[in-house]
Amino acid sequence: MRRTSNATHAERVLEALRKAEKPISAYEIIASIRTDREMAPATVYRALDRLIRERHVHKLQSLNAYVSCRHNHCCDRPAFAICDRCGVVNEFSACGLGSLLDQSCQAKSFALETVTIELHGTCHACQNRQED
Secondary structure (H helix, E strand, O other): OOOOHHHHHHHHHHHHHOOOOEOOOOHHHHHOOOOOOOOOHHHHHHHHHHHHHHHOEEEEEOOOEEOOOOOOOOOOOEEEEEEEEOOOEEEEOOOOHHHHHHHHHHHOOOOOOOOOEEEEEEEHHHHHHHOO
């Protein structure tokens, strides 16, 4: 039996995320890449951790799901506009908001480590469908 490298696992996970139209969970990733060699949940989580560290993937905490990075960040503060009706996620940079958070944390002597900015609402397409 041939062993698959960690890099190959990460490539398969990233490919599944890029093909997905919406954020998907680790178990949905497993289901989408199921082949003759099944990938164990622990392997998928290790691949996701690696891809997150390398900034190829983001975890959306409020959905407990993952998306591939689709934005060239000008800063370290990505933000996500999540449509609660259709599930579409738009990624953008929130540099100004990130700076404000950094300043606020410094003022409170709080050591900020990670930030995930998730905005929930209704996308333009769903707003237009509602009006029809």
